[in-house]
Amino acid sequence: MRTDGKRGRNTRGTSIAGCILCFLCLLCSSPSFAQGVLSDPKFKSAEQFVENDHDRFVREIIQLTEIEAPPFKEQKRGKAFAAMLKQYGLSDVTIDAEGNVIGVRKGTANGPLIAIAGHLDTVFPEGTNVKVRREGTRLYAPGVGDDTRALAVLLEIIRAMDAAKIQTPGDILFIGNVGEEGPGDLRGMKYLFEKGPYKDKIKMFISLDPFGAGNDVTNAGIGSKRFKVTFRGPGGHSFGSFGLVNPAYALGDAIVKLSKMQVPSRPRTTYNVGVVGGGTSVNSIPYEAWMDVDIRSEAREELTKAVDAFTRLMHESADEENRARSTSQGRIEVEVKLIGDRPFGQTAMNSPIVQTASAVIQGFGMNPTYGMSSTDSNIPMSLGIPAITLESGGNGGRNHTLDEWIDVEKGPSVRGIEIAMGILLSLSGIQ
Amino acid sequence: MRTDGKRGRNTRGTSIAGCILCFLCLLCSSPSFAQGVLSDPKFKSAEQFVENDHDRFVREIIQLTEIEAPPFKEQKRGKAFAAMLKQYGLSDVTIDAEGNVIGVRKGTANGPLIAIAGHLDTVFPEGTNVKVRREGTRLYAPGVGDDTRALAVLLEIIRAMDAAKIQTPGDILFIGNVGEEGPGDLRGMKYLFEKGPYKDKIKMFISLDPFGAGNDVTNAGIGSKRFKVTFRGPGGHSFGSFGLVNPAYALGDAIVKLSKMQVPSRPRTTYNVGVVGGGTSVNSIPYEAWMDVDIRSEAREELTKAVDAFTRLMHESADEENRARSTSQGRIEVEVKLIGDRPFGQTAMNSPIVQTASAVIQGFGMNPTYGMSSTDSNIPMSLGIPAITLESGGNGGRNHTLDEWIDVEKGPSVRGIEIAMGILLSLSGIQ
DSSP: OOOOOHHHHHHHHHHHHHHHHHHHHHHHHOOOOOHHHHHHHHHHHHHHHHTHHHHHHHHHHHHHHHHHHHHOOOOOHHHHHHHHHHHOOOOOEEOOOOOOOOOOOOOOOOOOOOOEEOOOOOOOOTTOOOOOEETTTTTEETIIIIHHHHHHHHHHHHHHHHHTTTSSOEEEEEESSSSSSSGGGTTTHHHHHHHHHTTTOOOEEEEEEEBOOEEEEEEEEOOOEEEEEEEEEEEEEEETTBBOOOOOHHHHHHHHHTTTOOOOTTTTEEEEEEEEEOHHHHHHESSSSEEEEEEEEHHHHHHHHHHHHHHHHHHHHHHHHHHHOOOTTTTOOOEEEEEEEEEEEEEOTTTTHHHHHHHHHHHHTTEEEEEEEETTTHHHEEEEEEEEEEOSEEEETTSSSSEEEOOOHHHHHHHHHHHHHHHHHHOOOOO | OOOOHHHHHHHTTTTHHHHHHHHHHHTTSHHHHHHHHHHOOOHHHHHHHHHHHHHHHHHHHHHTTTOOOOOOOOEEEEEEEEHHHOOOOOOEEEEETTTTTEEEEEOSSOOOOOEEEOOOOOSSTTOOOOOOOEETEEEEEETTTIHHHHHHHHHHHHHHHHOOOOOOOOEEEEEEEEEGGGGGTHHHHHHHHSSSSSTTOOOOOEESSSSSSSEEEEEEOOOEEEEEEEEEOOOEETTTTTOOHHHHHHHHHHHHHHTTTTOTTTTTEEEEEEEEEEEEEETTTTTTEEEEEEESSHHHHHHHHHHHHHHHHHHHHHHHHHHBBBBBOOOOOEEEEEEEOOOOOEEOOTTHHHHHHHHHHTTTTOOOOOEOOOTTTTHHHHHHHHHHOOOOOSSEEEETTTOOOEEOOOOHHHHHHHHHHHHHHHHOOOO
C-alpha cells in the first residue's frame, strides 16, 4: 500500500481501525485463502449457476448495449442498470451526484468495504447505431465489450452469490460508473473516491474493463494528459481574403508535426489526435480550428518530456503559419488547454489484492500477466487504495471502433465471470 | 449575350418574340436612356424619398440581420422578408419550392421581366450571435453586409418607386433568395432559372452582393468547385492501438500539402480549407477525418489544373500515411467528393446591361470598375441570360467573419441605393 501524502491524510484519523482492517484484509486475502474459496462448495454452486444462467447473461449484455451511453450522457443506461441492481436484490441503490450507479450487497459483519465496477459510458457519440448484431457466438456493436459486458458480469455475480447463498463479512459495492472514457476524465471515480458518500470508506477496488480472457491484472495506472489545441485567426472570405493566415493550415501542420514526434517504445509512450473540428463554411477562412490530443506514458518523466515537446510543436505551427501567409488582418494564436489529467498510480506486486488475484487466476489453470493501463483504477491507485483492473472475460476486439465485437462462446465467457467472482470473494471472504 | 448550346435551346421556340424583346430591351437600356432616367423628375423624387427614409432603411437592416439565416435554414428570415414585400404592396408574393422569396411589382405593359435579388442566407451556423452592435454609423453583426443590407435595399427601392409613383413597362421581380453561400451551391438560383415557375421568363438579372460603394460591376462569374475530402481508416484505441494509421494524420498532411500548392495570381486562382471535422473521442483513433475545400479561378483551365493537382495531393497523403504507420487493421482510404460546382459565365462588356450600369455609375460621378466573382449571377450568366452583380452601397468589411461590419453613414449609403435603383429603372424604363 502506498503511503504518499494524500493517502496519509485520508487515513490519519482512523489509524487503529485501519490497522485492524488491514490485518483482517491480509488474513482473508492471502493466496492460500483464495484456494479455500475456490474449493468451497458454495463457490462451486455459484459457478454452476453462472454456467446455467449464461443465456440470460448474454441477453443482458445486449439489453444494456442497446441503450446508448455517450460521454456525459450515461443517464438512460444508468437508470436501467440501477433498476436491474434493485431487481436483483441490492440495497441502498443510488445514483450519486456525478451519475455513478451504486448498489450495496450487505455483509454480515464488519469486513472491509470492497467495490467492483464496470463503466457505463462508451466512446461513441449520440446517434451511433448501437443495435447488436449477432453472428454465431459473436456480438457486434459499439461499446458491447468496452465496457457493457462488465456491467452484465456484475449482475451475474450478484445472482450467482444469491443462488449459492454466499454471504460476505463486509459490504460489497456493485458500481456502474460514469466518465471512464475520453472527456469523462475519470470523473465517476474522482467523485466516488474524493467527494461522494463513500470517500475514505472503500478499502479495495476492482474495475472490470474491458473484455479479455481473465488472466490479466492491471496493477499500475498509466498517466495521461489530454489537451484541446485551438488555433484562432482573423477568418475571412475564401476568395477575397485568399493569402491570409488560416488556422486550419496551422492545425494541419501541427498534426503533421505531432505525427512525427519521436516517443520511446519502452517505457511505452503514445500520442493520438482523436477529434478535429473547426470552421463554419467552405467559402470562409475559419476563425478557429482545433484538435483533441491524448498523450500517455508508462513513465512519469517520459510523459512530461512528451507533453513539453508537443506543446513546443503547437507553438511552432502557429509561428510558421504566421510566417507563411499574410497577418494583415490578424495573427494565428494558439491555445493549448489541459482537458484531462489521469494520475499515475500503482498497486504493489506483493500487495494482497495482486497476490490474491494471481492465486485465483492460477487456480483456474492460467498464468497471470500484469500490465499498466489508464483505467478507472488510476484514481484509487493514485490515492494509495489497493486497486486492480481485470478483464471481464471472453474474447473480443476492435473496441473504440464501430466494428467492436465480443465472443460469448460459453467456455471462455463463463470462465471470465468465474475468475472475477473468485477474486472478489477471495478478497472479501465468504461465509 | 452568349449563344452557347443551352441558351440556344431555351430560346429557339420563341425567336420572333425574343427579337422584339431584345429590341425593346436595347432601346430602354442604352446609356443615353440611362441619362434620361436619372434626370426624370420621378426618379429625382424617388431619390429624395430614399434620403428622407434612411433611418427606416437602417432599422430594417438591423431587423433582418437579427433573424438568423444559416445555410439551408433561411426559412425564418424568408418568412419575415415575404411579409415585408407584402406590406410594401408587391403582388404574387410567394416562397418557391426551394425557399426563394419572390414578389412581383407589376408593369403597365409587356416590357421585359427583370429580376433583382439579395440573398437571404449567411455563412454562419445556427446559434451564432446575430445581435447588431451599433457604434456611431457602423453596424457590427455576422451577415449584416453579406447580404442583409441588400435585402433592405430592395425594400427601400420598392417604397421609393411607390412614393414617386414610378411605373415600369415590364414586371420586376424582387427576390430574397436562398443558397448563395457555401454549401448552398447557388441552389436558389439554380431553382429559379432552371426549374421554377420563372424559368425562361427572366430577361435580365441583377444581384446585389455584398456592401460596397456601388461603382463595381461584376460581369463575369468565377468558376468554383467544392469538395469534401474524407480520409477513413480502421480506428482503434489511442494507447492499445498506437502505431496504426490515423485518418487525422492523413488529413493534417493533406492540409499542409494543399496549403503549399502553387496557384497563379493572374488569372486569380485560390483555394481554401473552410471546415474540418472527424473523430469521436480523444482516446480513440478516429475512423474518419474530413475537410471541405473551395477552389476557384478566373480561368477555366487554371481551375481544372488546380483541381487536378489538389486531387493528386489528397491521394498522396493517404498513401503516405499508409507507409508511415501500420495498416495491419486496415488502410487509409480517401474519398474526394464534389459538393459544389459553380459554373463559369460572362456578360459581355458591350451588352446593354453592362453598358447601362456603367452609364448610371458615371451619372453618379463615379468610375465604374468591372470584376469577376462567384455570385448568384453565375447561374444566369452560365445560361446566357444578361446578369450583373452590383454592390449594395456603403462601406463595410470583414464579411464571413464574426467581426463583419457595415457603415451606414448617410451619404455613401444613400448613393449605393440610388445607383442600384438607377440601374434597375434604366434597364426597365420608367413611365
